[in-house]
Amino acid sequence: MSIIRFEIIATVVELGSFTKTAEKLNMTQSAVSHAVASLESELDVPLLIRDRKRGITLTEVGQKVLPHMREILKRIDSINQEIALATNLETGLIRIGTFASASSCLLPKLLAKFQKKHPKIEFKFYEGTYEEITxxxxxxxxxxxxxxxxxxxxxxxxxxLIKDEMVVAYHHEHRFHAKETVDMDDLLEESFIMPTGMYQSHVEALFEESQVKPSIRFEVHDCTTIANMVQEGLGVTIGPELFLKTQQNVKISKLNIENSREVALACQSIENASPAVKEFLNTAQNVF
Known part of the structure; x- marks a missing residue:
C-alpha cells in the first residue's frame, strides 16, 4: 500500500478523469489505471465506479476510506514542510475554500501579505457555498x-476576520443616493431583487424584524448577476457590504436596522495543522 496510490485515487476523484489525473501527475493514463486497479486488488474491494453517463464516482467503501487517504497525504505534506522549515527551504501546498466576496475582497490582501514572507508556498482554491466549504x-x-x-x-x-454589515444597494442615480441611512419602510415602494443564495437568511431576518414585506420583482441566486441588475436600474437589493462596495455604478447605504455576518477562517484543528497552514492563519490574524 503506497502513498502514490493514495494520491492517484484522491486526484482521480477530484478531477473526475483518469486522463486529467495522468496529465496533472505527469504519468501515462495506463499507469494511473494500473495504480487504481492494483490498490483495489490489494484491498480486495472496488473503490471507484466507472460509468459513461455519471462519470467516475466512489463506491460505498471508497467513500469511507478516501477521507483517511487524504488525511495520510496531509500528514506526509506536514512532514515535508517540517523538514523544509528545519533546513530553511520552505515548501508546501495550502488548499483554501472560499465564497465570492471573500475571494474578491479578503483573499488578495491576505495572499499579498503572506507571499512576501513565504514565496515558495503554493495555493489551490475552491470556490463554493457555505455548505460546500463546510x-x-x-x-x-x-x-x-x-x-x-x-x-x-x-x-x-x-x-x-471581519464583521460584514448588510447594506442596501441601488443604482447611482436612484433617489436613495442622498441618504446615508435608508429606513426599511422606504423599501416598500421599490422593486426588490431578492437574493436566494448564501446571505438570503440575513435579508429575510431584516424584513422580519422590521415587519416589512418587500415588493419582490426578481429572485436571483448569483451575487454578480444581482449587482449587474442593480447597475441597470432594475431594482434595489440588500447584501453584504464587503461585496457590494466593490461593484461599479452601484451605490450603498446603511440600513436603520443592523444585521451582519461574521467572516472567519476555519480549519479542522489548528493544533494539528501543517506549518504552512498555521503560518497562514497567523498572518490572517495580523492582517484584519
Whole structure:
C-alpha cells in the first residue's frame, strides 16, 4: 500500500478523469489505471465506479476510506514542510475554500501579505457555498475555509476576520443616493431583487424584524448577476457590504436596522495543522 496510490485515487476523484489525473501527475493514463486497479486488488474491494453517463464516482467503501487517504497525504505534506522549515527551504501546498466576496475582497490582501514572507508556498482554491466549504473541510478536500460564524461546523477551529454589515444597494442615480441611512419602510415602494443564495437568511431576518414585506420583482441566486441588475436600474437589493462596495455604478447605504455576518477562517484543528497552514492563519490574524 503506497502513498502514490493514495494520491492517484484522491486526484482521480477530484478531477473526475483518469486522463486529467495522468496529465496533472505527469504519468501515462495506463499507469494511473494500473495504480487504481492494483490498490483495489490489494484491498480486495472496488473503490471507484466507472460509468459513461455519471462519470467516475466512489463506491460505498471508497467513500469511507478516501477521507483517511487524504488525511495520510496531509500528514506526509506536514512532514515535508517540517523538514523544509528545519533546513530553511520552505515548501508546501495550502488548499483554501472560499465564497465570492471573500475571494474578491479578503483573499488578495491576505495572499499579498503572506507571499512576501513565504514565496515558495503554493495555493489551490475552491470556490463554493457555505455548505460546500463546510463539507470540503470535513472531508479533507481543503485545509482552510472562509466561513460565516453560525453557518459552519461548530467543531472547527476559527480565526475571526471581519464583521460584514448588510447594506442596501441601488443604482447611482436612484433617489436613495442622498441618504446615508435608508429606513426599511422606504423599501416598500421599490422593486426588490431578492437574493436566494448564501446571505438570503440575513435579508429575510431584516424584513422580519422590521415587519416589512418587500415588493419582490426578481429572485436571483448569483451575487454578480444581482449587482449587474442593480447597475441597470432594475431594482434595489440588500447584501453584504464587503461585496457590494466593490461593484461599479452601484451605490450603498446603511440600513436603520443592523444585521451582519461574521467572516472567519476555519480549519479542522489548528493544533494539528501543517506549518504552512498555521503560518497562514497567523498572518490572517495580523492582517484584519
Amino acid at each position: 463539507e470540503w473541510l470535513s472531508s479533507g478536500i481543503i485545509d482552510i475555509g472562509f466561513v460565516v460564524k453560525g453557518k459552519s461546523n461548530p467543531g472547527f477551529d476559527l480565526v475571526p
